[in-house]
Amino acid sequence: MVPSSPDSQTPLSPADRVALLELPKLELHCHLEGSMSVGTVRALTERNGADPRQVWPNGFPEAFSFDGFPDFAAQYFYGLSLFKGAADLATATDDLAAVLARQNVRYAELTTTAYTHFLDRSIGDGTPRSALTVEDYCEGLNEGRRLAAARGVEIGWVIDIPRDIETPDQEITVDFVTGSRVPDGLVALGLGGYEVGFPAAPYADQFQRAIAHGLGSVPHAGETEGADSVRSAIEDLGATRIGHGVRCLEDPTLVDLIVGRGIFLEVCPTSNLLLHVVEDLADHPFPSLREAGIRTCLNTDDPGWFATDLMTELVIGSERFGLTLGEHRAMQLDALAASFAPDDVRARLSAELAT
Ligand SMILES: [Zn+2]
Structure with missing residues (x-):
């Protein structure tokens, strides 16, 4: 690629924007619970008779915004509290799938945090953030996945351990993901x-238990911590893909390790900007990661809360990082290679991206 100079910002032509929109796409780093639009939150609020005034005293905003982490957390946990039954998960998944379908996203690996729905009995006053049963949770995700497939969006699920609330000795999430239901x-x-x-x-x-069970290892690392965190995710957790990982550039020997093993980074520019991993997109390390030979793709992270979508991130890729349409296409093929898509989806998408 030809990296952009730090200050360059070349507007995408209308024709190139259409071509980018039409490109079949994958999203590998997107949290279901962080994807809810204002419309979805409003619909689930009405369905469940919740009171949104605790977080939005003046009514629902046009788009979510937040002033610092506590403000973000208050809104995020309000959103979590709206998952009262399987139908709520199905609605959130289907609403996200509708957004993905409009952008020609064909395959998405969505992260969901089971612990905060039904596994957690230890946060704060002991009240779970939402009150789903295991059956509700699985049924809701299954129905959402079926509705998404009907829209042309295939979904794979990543279930994550929330490291700041589930202690290593609990082993609750891993027991669940390696279990029978x-x-x-x-x-x-x-x-x-x-x-x-x-x-x-x-x-x-x-x-190790999850990998032995046939699951992939895709931890977040190198977002709010530096290179050592990324190295540990690779060496201790057997990661083949890293959520973020952008701070790996702090250690050239780590960059060699990442390139040598073909470790893939899921990069989320708008998230990095809003959470102050970078203060300006002009300073974002994405072009440097590519120059170093690291495989990567662009993602949304929490598109609802961050008021972004995949097209927005890809346009940033074009306008701020200098990606050509050919490079976007190659990046989608690389994301497909780094994904856990089933063989039929892989064959279909690979053929579509080759044309
Ligand atoms: Zn994330």
């Missing part, structure tokens, strides 16, 4: 939550 299309175990003060290594045995 899991949602259809489960492909990997993730590790989410705040990295600082919550290292990856204590979860090594859990990731």
Whole structure:
């Protein structure tokens, strides 16, 4: 690729925008619980008779915004509290699938945090963030996945351990994902939550269990912590893909390890900007990651809460990082190779992207 100079921002032509929209796409880093639009939150609020005034005293906003992490967390946990039954998960998944379908996303690996729905009995006052049963959770995800497929969007699920609330000795999430009752299309175990003060290594045995069970290893690392966190995710957790990983550039020997093993990074520019991993997109390391030979693709992370979508991220790729349409196409093929898509989806998408 030809990297953009730090200050360049070339507007995408209307024709190129149409071509980018028509390109078959994959999304590998998107949290179901972070994907809810204002419309979805409003619909679930009305369905469940919840009171949104605790977080939005003046009514629903046009788009979500937040002032610092506590404000973000209050809104996020309000959203979580709306999952009262299987239908709510199905609605959230289908609403997201509608957005993905409009952007020609054909395959998405969506992360969901089971722990905060029905596994957690230990946060704060002990009240679960939402009150689903295992059956509700699996049924809701299965129905959402069926509705998404009807829209032309195939879904694989990543279930993640929230590292800042599920302690390593609990082993609750890993017991669930390696058990007999899991949602259809489960492909990997993730590790989410705040990295600082919550290292990856204590979860090594859990990731070994998941890998032995046939699941992928896709932890978050190198977002709020540096290169050591990324190295630990690879060496201790057996990661083949890393959520974010953008701070790996702090250690050239780690870059060699990532390139040598073909480790794939799921990069989320708008998320990095809003969570202050970078202060300006002009400073984003994406072009440097590519120049270093690291495989990567662009993603939304929490599209509802961050008011973004995949097209927005890909346009950033074109306008800020200088990606050509050919490079976008190659990046989607690389994302497909790094995905856990089933063989039929892989063959179909690979043929579509080759034309
Ligand atoms: Zn994430």
